[in-house]
Amino acid sequence: MRFSRFNPCGSSVFSSEKARARVLLLQGPPGAFFKKLQLFLEGKDHDVWRVVFNPADRFYSKKRGRINFYGDLGEWEKWFADFIDGAGIDHVILFGAERPAHRAARSIAAEKGIEVVALEEGYIRPGYITVERGGNNASSPLAGKLPPPEMKYEEQPDFPAEDFKGYRHMCFYNSVYYTLRAFFSVGKQKTMHHREVPLFLEILLWIRNFWRRVTKQSMNFSIIQNLLEHHDGNYYLVPLQVDSDSQLREAGLGWSSLKLISASLKSFARHATPGTRLVFKVHPLARGHVNHATFVPNMARAFGIEDRVDVVDAGSLGLLTRHSAGMLTINSTSGLSALYHGVPLLVAGSAFYAHPELAMGGDGDPDFNSFWRCRHVARKETRRAYLRWVKHEALVVGDFYAPHGVHAACQNIYLKLAERRRVEKAEVEVRNAC
Numbered sequence: 001m002r003f004s005r006f007n008p009c010g011s012s013v014f015s016s017e018k019a020r021a022r023v024l025l026l027q028g029p030p031g032a033f034f035k036k037l038q039l040f041l042e043g044k045d046h047d048v049w050r051v052v053f054n055p056a057d058r059f060y061s062k063k064r065g066r067i068n069f070y071g072d073l074g075e076w077e078k079w080f081a082d083f084i085d086g087a088g089i090d091h092v093i094l095f096g097a098e099r100p101a102h103r104a105a106r107s108i109a110a111e112k113g114i115e116v117v118a119l120e121e122g123y124i125r126p127g128y129i130t131v132e133r134g135g136n137n138a139s140s141p142l143a144g145k146l147p148p149p150e151m152k153y154e155e156q157p158d159f160p161a162e163d164f165k166g167y168r169h170m171c172f173y174n175s176v177y178y179t180l181r182a183f184f185s186v187g188k189q190k191t192m193h194h195r196e197v198p199l200f201l202e203i204l205l206w207i208r209n210f211w212r213r214v215t216k217q218s219m220n221f222s223i224i225q226n227l228l229e230h231h232d233g234n235y236y237l238v239p240l241q242v243d244s245d246s247q248l249r250e251a252g253l254g255w256s257s258l259k260l261i262s263a264s265l266k267s268f269a270r271h272a273t274p275g276t277r278l279v280f281k282v283h284p285l286a287r288g289h290v291n292h293a294t295f296v297p298n299m300a301r302a303f304g305i306e307d308r309v310d311v312v313d314a315g316s317l318g319l320l321t322r323h324s325a326g327m328l329t330i331n332s333t334s335g336l337s338a339l340y341h342g343v344p345l346l347v348a349g350s351a352f353y354a355h356p357e358l359a360m361g362g363d364g365d366p367d368f369n370s371f372w373r374c375r376h377v378a379r380k381e382t383r384r385a386y387l388r389w390v391k392h393e394a395l396v397v398g399d400f401y402a403p404h405g406v407h408a409a410c411q412n413i414y415l416k417l418a419e420r421r422r423v424e425k426a427e428v429e430v431r432n433a434c
Contacts, residue, residue, distance in 0.1 A: 021421060022087060025050040026094040026105060028119070029400040031173025032060045033409070037093070040410035046417075049087070053101065053192045055184035056177045072188045077104045084114055091417055095119040095400075097135040098246035101192055106135060115420065117413070121400075123333045124387075127161025128395040129409050131416050136352075138251035138331065140394065143352040144362075146382075147389035161397045164405030173401060178202060209288025212313060216293075220314040227279065227310065228323055235277035235310075236372070237324040238264055239317060239334040242286045248330060252349040253364030255330045257286075260348060261296060264328055267368035269303035276325065276372070278305075282313035326371065335359065336390070339383045346371045353390075357382060 023046050028034030038048045039062065049065045052058045058068065071079060084092065092109050094102045097118040109116045120136040122128030132140055182199035227235055240257045241248050248256070261280065268278045278300075282292050293311050300309040312320075321327060321337040326344035329335050331351035338345040338359075345359040346366050354362025358378050360371060378386075396412035399405020 020045050020047050021090045021417065022047045023049070023091045023093060023417070024084065024087070024089045026092065026102060027051075027053060027057065027099065028095045029173075030056070030177035031170075031401060033400045033406055034093075034095075035060050035062055036406055037410050037413065038062060038065065040407075041414060041417075044414055049089075054181050054189045056179075056181035059180050060177070069192075070188060072191045073100055073104065075188075076101055076192070077108065080105055081108045081112075084109065084112065089114055090421075091115050091117055093117045093119065093413070096246055097137070097139055098250040103250075106139075110134070117416070119400075119413075121333075122395055123336055123390060124395060126163040126165075127397060127399070127405075128391070129398045129400060130394055131396050131413055132394050133420075136394075137247045137333075138350040138352060140352040142390060142393060143350075144355055146355055146357060147385055151385075151389060164399035164402035164408075166399040166402035166405055169401035169403075175206075205288040207288070209285075212287050213284075216313060220312045223310050223312050224315045224320065227277070227320070231277050232323050233325055234275065235279050235324055236268070236272075236326050236328060237320050238278065238280045238328045239332050240280060240282050240286065240292065241330055241332050242283050242289075248349070251351070252330050255348045255364070257290070257292075257330075260328070260330055261292070262299065263348075263366075263368060265296075265299050265303055265305070265309070268308075268372065269305045271369045272372040277308050277310060279310045279312065279320065279324070281315070281317065281320065282311065284313065287313045326374070328366075328368070328371065336387065339378070340387060342377050342380060342383060344371065344374050344377055346374075353386075358386065 023041055025034050025038060025048060028037070034050060038050055041048050049067055050061050051067045051069050052061050053069055058066070067083075069076065069079065083089075092105060092114060094105065094116065095118075096102055097106060097120070106116050106118070116134055118130075118132050118134060118136045118139075120130040120132075123130050130136055132142075134141055137143075179199060181193070182202075185193070238260065240260070243257055264278065272278070280292060280296050282290065293313070296309060296311045297306055300306045317334055318337055318341070321334075321343060322341045324343050326346070327335065327338040328346045329348070329351075331347060331349035331354075335345055335347060335351055335353055339353065346368070347354045347359045347361040348366045349362075349364065351359075351362060353359065360367065360374060360376065396409065396416065398409025398412055400409065
């Protein structure tokens, strides 16, 4: 049975001599980023191949080096292991470390000692993307750690990167990508999708997202203004996540947005200090897919705290965090904002920043009841050192969608690969000298 079709266009994959680094690209962000990354790396003397899993991947790929994979997940594992062995791959680059195909690829590559470069949206945004070895979020090499005491980084402005303003480009690329994937995927290609929503329904939900964004802008502004003027430092913030996010599904330790809403409301009603408030911030990408603006107040009414609960689906997360009494999250990177602003943080799921010095919880069994009266915040020096460490080790300047940001991201990913190659070469020279 044929699982893939390979188009080397004159390149010999199985040559035993490698003068150039060899890179295999798996799935990238929706859109043209991986096509541009491939072109950039080829211009820097890398041999690059790209696996495409569906017609949308193919539309945003170049013909040279393209490998069309037609199998299911079980066939993928066997094919991937054979290919990276035979092709002498040095680096595997992927976006979304917890997608099923990527989890399998990461495991196989690790067994064979092949480096995986995992990309993700920036832990700190805007202006950054995440570039890590092995995995991201709960699978990050930084997960559960603090920076080594001997590590010293030059003092930098806290958030120096520019905002590339890629949101409009992201919306366009997503709409084209998911339309092509829904209409033209056939057979086993559909089994490789990491999330599946009927196209017509998805279109309706995004129309509703836009409608709510426009019509609720004034209401969101009024709620936030009231919080800042009359409840400064006297409300708890709950940033909700997108339930289809693979990070939440794989590392949420059984928690969902619905479960977090229910548990926090119940505990807040019984144990929080009278006069404090609870504020839920709906994720912008989930705004059209859920109706928390109705669900949350109805639950709050049942617990007798309707007048102490707010829901917003817009506004600055940093601003809301800075003026809050604390933050509760499953494993959102919003938790880094709590660390930056020095407010108490409770983590329900598995998050890479869930260290006892930095946050409560992180083990799947958070103590909501104690959190409302908790004032544990790491020392400013500890928090600043941690954030500088994360930025140095896991982030590079760039964007996956806006043209100027894409070029910066490609350049910085290349520099990361080149740095790793230099380290490996030095390690080999040391071993040979011994």
